[in-house]
Amino acid sequence: MEPIVVPKGLDGVIVDDSAICTADSDNGTLIYRGYSAVELAEKASFEQTAYLIVYGKLPGRNELAEFSQFLKKNEEPDSNTKKIMALINKDTAVIDLMRSVVSLVPTNETKQDRVLLEIAAKMPHIAADGYRLINGAAPLPSISGTYAERFYYQLTGKNDAEAAKYLEKLLILYMEHEMNASTFALRVTASTLADPRAALTTALATIKGPLHGGANDQILNYIVKMDTKDEAVKFVDDRLARKEKIMGFGHRIYKKVDPRAQFMKKELDALSRLKHTEKLYDIAAAIEETVWDRKKLPANLDFYAALIMHLLGIDHVFYTPIFASSRSFGWAAHYLEQVGNNKLIRPDSRYIGPTGLKLR
Numbered sequence: 629m630e631p632i633v634v635p636k637g638l639d640g641v642i643v644d645d646s647a648i649c650t651a652d653s654d655n656g657t658l659i660y661r662g663y664s665a666v667e668l669a670e671k672a673s674f675e676q677t678a679y680l681i682v683y684g685k686l687p688g689r690n691e692l693a694e695f696s697q698f699l700k701k702n703e704e705p706d707s708n709t710k711k712i713m714a715l716i717n718k719d720t721a722v723i724d725l726m727r728s729v730v731s732l733v734p735t736n737e738t739k740q741d742r743v744l745l746e747i748a749a750k751m752p753h754i755a756a757d758g759y760r761l762i763n764g765a766a767p768l769p770s771i772s773g774t775y776a777e778r779f780y781y782q783l784t785g786k787n788d789a790e791a792a793k794y795l796e797k798l799l800i801l802y803m804e805h806e807m808n809a810s811t812f813a814l815r816v817t818a819s820t821l822a823d824p825r826a827a828l829t830t831a832l833a834t835i836k837g838p839l840h841g842g843a844n845d846q847i848l849n850y851i852v853k854m855d856t857k858d859e860a861v862k863f864v865d866d867r868l869a870r871k872e873k874i875m876g877f878g879h880r881i882y883k884k885v886d887p888r889a890q891f892m893k894k895e896l897d898a899l900s901r902l903k904h905t906e907k908l909y910d911i912a913a914a915i916e917e918t919v920w921d922r923k924k925l926p927a928n929l930d931f932y933a934a935l936i937m938h939l940l941g942i943d944h945v946f947y948t949p950i951f952a953s954s955r956s957f958g959w960a961a962h963y964l965e966q967v968g969n970n971k972l973i974r975p976d977s978r979y980i981g982p983t984g985l986k987l988r
């Protein structure tokens with residue numbers, strides 16, 4: 629067979645069919661299983677959306693109750709896993725801790741969908757309990773409430789339904805994004821017929837990078853130091869002059885607008901009024917406007933997500949783990965889709981090294 633040479637980074641290459649999600653760059657739309665992701669963020673719960681993503685249809689009342697109960701029942705890691713987490717070095721990044729712990733956390737389930745969901749259900753506690761344990765503090769108790777309310781409590785120690793609602797919308801928009809880098813990595817692992825835990829570990833390792841899920845942890849570094857819109861403009865110009873990337877901007881698919889970012893921008897507007905921090909919104913909007921003016925790059929979800937999480941009082945160490953926890957439901961759907969119609973993912977490369985060298 630004649631080899632096919634594809635663009636570097638597989639830019640613009642379709643690697644498989646998928647019925648889970650599609651992002652349209654021209655119209656700036658994102659569809660989860662046929663529904664607008666933004667509409668789901670506005671009107672559906674995290675649990676409904678997660679069920680939709682994993683099983684391909686919205687849950688009925690009983691299905692939703694059973695699914696929500698399953699997530700709640702499985703949210704806490706077992707006592708041995710907690711002991712292991714307490715031994716992990718204090719300086720370990722929370723996303724690294726999640727990657728390592730997920731690679732060995734035991735599961736009670738045997739069916740693949742249940743194993744994936746059981747591990748996904750534990751991610752908020754693995755992140756929050758793990759962070760506390762490596763810093764010598766006791767994990768917070770589990771509370772009742774929705775997935776988002778429980779997650780918000782684990783992150784902040786506050787039982788606050790209004791704040792959890794902002795987090796829930798963000799979690800829904802973080803949940804799935806077709807063939808992004810961590811999902812593709814997970815599908816490569818799944819295609820070898822490695823088990824779900826191995827595939828989730830691959831995805832967690834891949835999401836960490838600053839070009840992907842790690843970007844949201846770097847945005848506050850620059851933005852909270854600014855006081856005026858002029859500083860924002862100067863910051864963008866200086867960065868671009870030094871040919872440095874500005875985290876939270878640009879996207880492989882969205883070249884004009886990231887619908888998730890625009891939705892979260894409106895949320896940030898509302899939240900900053902509520903918290904009387906309008907200046908933060910104004911500076912963010914000025915950065916967005918300047919980056920678009922100079923480079924025609926849109927703000928991506930991470931840009932506004934980081935600011936929302938900041939105003940919700942969430943420590944930046946949890947930003948990438950929050951993204952990963954929600955995305956684990958998207959990864960679950962992709963694992964099942966890959967093994968349901970599998971072919972080993974094994975591309976070829978063009979050799980450009982030497983040949984014919986001889987040993988002396």
Ligand code: ACO
Pocket residue numbers: 637838839840841843872873874875876877878879880881923925928929930
């Ligand atoms: N800041 C400045 N310039 C940028 C940025 C940025 N954030 N993003 C892209 N560019 C520039 C590149 O330097 C390049 O310029 P050139 O043609 O003059 O060399 C051009 O735009 C194309 O950029 P690529 O990196 O080649 O585009 P690609 O599609 O490969 O990358 C990516 C997409 C990795 C997201 C990129 O835009 C980036 O690095 N952004 C910053 C990291 C980030 O915010 N990641 C989060 C992604 S969204 C998510 O995971 C939820």
